[in-house]
Amino acid sequence: MESTAANMAKKYPPHAALPTPLQKMILDTLEHQGQTQLRCMVPDHRALLENFKNEQGYQFLVDVTAIDHLGTDTPERFEIVYVLRRLGDQPHQFRLHAWLSENEPSLESVYDLWDSARWGERETHDMFGIVFEGNPDLRRFLMPEDYPAFPLLKDYPLTGKQERRQFPRVVPRGDQMVEEEPTDYPTSIGRGMHTPEYNEEVRRDSKPRQ
Amino acid sequence: MGLESLLGGEGFLTTTVNTIVNWGRKNALWPMPFGTACCAIEMMATFSGRYDISRFGAEVVRFSPRQADLLIVSGRISLKMMPVLQKIYRQMPEPKWVISMGACASCGGVFDTYTLIQGVDQFIPVDVYVPGCPPRPESLLDAVFEIQKLVGEETFDSGKHGS
Amino acid sequence: MTPSPASEGRDTQVPSAKTLKKELEKGWRDHRAGTTSPAAMNLVDETGDGRLVMNFGPQHPATHGTLRSIFTLEGETISEADVEIGFLHTGFEKLGENMTYQQWVTVSDRMNYLSAINNNVGYSVAVEDLLGIDVPPRCASLRVIMSELSRIADHILCVGLQGMDLGAFSVMLWAFEKRELVYDIIEAVCGARLTTSWTRVGGIIRDVPEFFPDLVYSFLDEFPPLVEEIHMMLLNNKIFVDRVKEIGVVTEEQALSWGITGPIARASGLDIDVRRDSPYLGYDQYDFKVPVQSEGDSFSRYMQRMEEIEQSLEIIRQAMATLPGGPVVHDDFKTSLPAKDAVHNDMESLIHHFKLVMLGHGIQPKPGSSIYSATEAPCGELGYFIHSDGSDTAYRLRVRPPSLYNYAIFPRLVEGGMLSDAVAVLSSFHVIAGELDR
Numbered sequence: 139m140e141s142t143a144a145n146m147a148k149k150y151p152p153h154a155a156l157p158t159p160l161q162k163m164i165l166d167t168l169e170h171q172g173q174t175q176l177r178c179m180v181p182d183h184r185a186l187l188e189n190f191k192n193e194q195g196y197q198f199l200v201d202v203t204a205i206d207h208l209g210t211d212t213p214e215r216f217e218i219v220y221v222l223r224r225l226g227d228q229p230h231q232f233r234l235h236a237w238l239s240e241n242e243p244s245l246e247s248v249y250d251l252w253d254s255a256r257w258g259e260r261e262t263h264d265m266f267g268i269v270f271e272g273n274p275d276l277r278r279f280l281m282p283e284d285y286p287a288f289p290l291l292k293d294y295p296l297t298g299k300q301e302r303r304q305f306p307r308v309v310p311r312g313d314q315m316v317e318e319e320p321t322d323y324p325t326s327i328g329r330g331m332h333t334p335e336y337n338e339e340v341r342r343d344s345k346p347r348q
Numbered sequence: 349m350g351l352e353s354l355l356g357g358e359g360f361l362t363t364t365v366n367t368i369v370n371w372g373r374k375n376a377l378w379p380m381p382f383g384t385a386c387c388a389i390e391m392m393a394t395f396s397g398r399y400d401i402s403r404f405g406a407e408v409v410r411f412s413p414r415q416a417d418l419l420i421v422s423g424r425i426s427l428k429m430m431p432v433l434q435k436i437y438r439q440m441p442e443p444k445w446v447i448s449m450g451a452c453a454s455c456g457g458v459f460d461t462y463t464l465i466q467g468v469d470q471f472i473p474v475d476v477y478v479p480g481c482p483p484r485p486e487s488l489l490d491a492v493f494e495i496q497k498l499v500g501e502e503t504f505d506s507g508k509h510g511s
Numbered sequence: 512m513t514p515s516p517a518s519e520g521r522d523t524q525v526p527s528a529k530t531l532k533k534e535l536e537k538g539w540r541d542h543r544a545g546t547t548s549p550a551a552m553n554l555v556d557e558t559g560d561g562r563l564v565m566n567f568g569p570q571h572p573a574t575h576g577t578l579r580s581i582f583t584l585e586g587e588t589i590s591e592a593d594v595e596i597g598f599l600h601t602g603f604e605k606l607g608e609n610m611t612y613q614q615w616v617t618v619s620d621r622m623n624y625l626s627a628i629n630n631n632v633g634y635s636v637a638v639e640d641l642l643g644i645d646v647p648p649r650c651a652s653l654r655v656i657m658s659e660l661s662r663i664a665d666h667i668l669c670v671g672l673q674g675m676d677l678g679a680f681s682v683m684l685w686a687f688e689k690r691e692l693v694y695d696i697i698e699a700v701c702g703a704r705l706t707t708s709w710t711r712v713g714g715i716i717r718d719v720p721e722f723f724p725d726l727v728y729s730f731l732d733e734f735p736p737l738v739e740e741i742h743m744m745l746l747n748n749k750i751f752v753d754r755v756k757e758i759g760v761v762t763e764e765q766a767l768s769w770g771i772t773g774p775i776a777r778a779s780g781l782d783i784d785v786r787r788d789s790p791y792l793g794y795d796q797y798d799f800k801v802p803v804q805s806e807g808d809s810f811s812r813y814m815q816r817m818e819e820i821e822q823s824l825e826i827i828r829q830a831m832a833t834l835p836g837g838p839v840v841h842d843d844f845k846t847s848l849p850a851k852d853a854v855h856n857d858m859e860s861l862i863h864h865f866k867l868v869m870l871g872h873g874i875q876p877k878p879g880s881s882i883y884s885a886t887e888a889p890c891g892e893l894g895y896f897i898h899s900d901g902s903d904t905a906y907r908l909r910v911r912p913p914s915l916y917n918y919a920i921f922p923r924l925v926e927g928g929m930l931s932d933a934v935a936v937l938s939s940f941h942v943i944a945g946e947l948d949r
Binding site: 382384385386388389390392393396397398411423424426427428429432436458459461462463464481482484 | 568569570571572576577597598599600601602605606617618621624625683684687688690691694704705706944945948
Binding site for chain 3: 201203219221
């Protein structure tokens with residue numbers, strides 16, 4: 139069954155209402171299953187988004203994200219995706235994709251147009267390393283602040299690079315729990331903490347000094 | 349305290365005192381739920397009306413580690429959360445026991461990714477592991493019974509009584 | 512690296528009361544004008560004027576899940592607030608690039624773990640949109656019924672926890688008791704209580720048992736009295752009402768600008784609902800109202816959720832009355848597994864089964880196609896953006912979590928208020944950390 143989104147897309151194409159200088163910035167238009175997707179290059183995205191919000195009334199920024207096309211033959215490595223929606227009498231939704239080069243992965247933020255871009259861009263920065271200039275709060279978000287990598291890049295492995303094993307181990311020593319730095323990286327599957335040998339060791343350490 | 353050195357070894361008095369102390373401890377465990385994800389919801393269901401954990405003594409759920417003795421780690425522990433877990437564990441006074449509830453806390457579960465700890469027992473000592481994703485409330489109750497058995501076998505000089 | 516306030520030493524020099532009052536009023540005025548300075552984001556307290564920086568940490572009974580807030584308190588008033596998330600980050604999106612389309616549905620129900628079926632349905636609808644296939648009507652109706660049951664479970668839990676945070680503990684126990692009824696139905700249909708993984712691309716795993724109508728109708732008889740009981744407990748309770756009325760007001764413009772969806776947006780007057788605006792799974796054939804409140808405070812969010820529960824019950828009644836017969840799986844063997852006895856006896860079915868199950872084959876959408884598909888989860892609009900490169904795993908699987916965009920406004924709301932109001936606002940927001948962090 140054809141959804142109402144597909145019907146709306148046919149009636150109100152967003153790029154038709156753009157003024158001519160901005161229309162030249164749109165590289166191409168794709169349609170899939172009734173959803174429109176416009177593509178542009180990065181410095182132009184700001185002017186296009188301002189027009190979409192102020193003149194055409196796309197008041198709702200649904201999502202900001204990015205795609206990393208490492209190794210495939212696309213114009214640039216990163217593709218920033220903005221999902222825009224207009225409410226009201228002429229509801230419509232479409233996506234704007236902006237190509238971003240990996241040599242200079244920074245672009246202008248749109249946080250002053252939509253407040254939802256503040257955290258959307260912050261998360262995209264955290265996952266891809268893309269810098270959104272002007273965003274007032276571009277700290278690390280989902281990863282710890284001193285995490286050495288950006289996880290969703292295609293050259294970062296799924297299981298990471300051993301960051302998840304670098305914690306001290308809390309072991310009982312006498313009557314206290316102390317932290318012990320790992321000397322190797324033991325796998326502790328099947329290794330319980332209350333084996334008789336271990337208890338013996340703890341008992342030996344916990345006798346008071348004479 | 350020097351009580352065990354005065355009483356010296358496994359005499360009749362120490363075993364009776366052991367039994368009484370262990371009986372008191374195991375039937376009044378004060379759980380501290382360290383609930384992060386889906387297992388936390390099943391843990392909350394275990395604390396609620398249908399699978400009531402307070403039938404077995406573990407009614408007083410304390411969210412402050414200083415007042416608890418059973419830490420239930422339920423849910424996936426990520427890189428950011430591990431120092432928090434260690435801090436909470438070290439803040440708990442002795443004697444304390446740890447239940448690692450669910451597959452994610454025991455071994456990383458379904459998620460072998462860059463940010464999840466593949467089992468909390470690499471970094472804190474765990475007493476009982478509960479399999480399941482999430483385990484049914486009856487499994488968590490079974491884990492509490494195992495902890496009660498472990499508590500029943502404690503002696504004065506097992507190092508857990510925090511002299 | 513941003514220094515964190517919890518580890519900074521402070522030089523305590525208490526200023527005069529007039530200076531403090533002026534600064535507080537200036538901050539409050541800036542906040543009201545929407546111009547909260549970036550100093551609110553800078554967590555180093557350089558003035559040393561006797562404020563207390565308090566950590567409302569990731570392990571706390573009143574934070575629903577692993578949410579950390581850092582409050583700068585003056586007395587009991589919060590002058591600055593900052594939040595930190597990511598304590599449950601699991602890398603679901605990266606897993607989506609390594610798992611096939613059928614496999615990832617098991618990961619999807621660990622996101623919003625209170626209503627796992629909505630996540631499953633949302634994901635399957637997204638992949639089916641990408642492929643351009645339709646599910647049979649029986650499957651659509653069943654998905655609608657289970658989604659609405661799951662939505663009821665989520666809302667009643669939220670209301671229960673809201674009551675518990677504000678002191679009404681019995682409400683939480685009653686809510687959990689009735690949630691067990693929903694769990695019984697979900698367990699009979701899906702096999703698991705919480706992490707169901709019920710849908711597949713093109714359908715659901717199997718048809719419902721024969722006693723399914725009895726289960727649902729007995730649920731529809733037993734559940735509605737609870738709504739009345741909770742209203743009776745909470746609405747006549749002056750303490751509850753005073754603690755939530757006019758606390759944490761989100762205006763309609765703020766909801767629109769901050770990307771807020773779901774019950775929070777509708778409680779502020781923004782009339783959006785994905786089920787009505789761009790219907791999926793046949794929602795346009797059910798006659799249901801979308802309740803909208805106007806004040807936008809925590810009390811309206813409570814009333815909004817209770818009214819949505821009643822509308823969900825109405826949808827379930829209509830869907831059960833019009834439940835059609837027929838298959839529950841899309842009959843194209845490029846996406847759906849054939850029946851097992853056909854696999855054992857028929858060569859063509861065997862080849863289809865092999866191609867679907869072995870890695871490298873399976874569901875392969877058109878290369879370069881991408882889709883953004885949204886469904887209405889209990890927290891708001893759950894969107895999936897899938898970009899495909901023609902292989903059997905997604906090239907980019909992005910989840911648009913409703914809780915992330917709902918939670919972004921939280922620091923603004925609590926600044927200037929009292930500490931106990933922060934708890935009330937957070938519990939009415941119903942942020943689920945699994946979905947927030949993914």
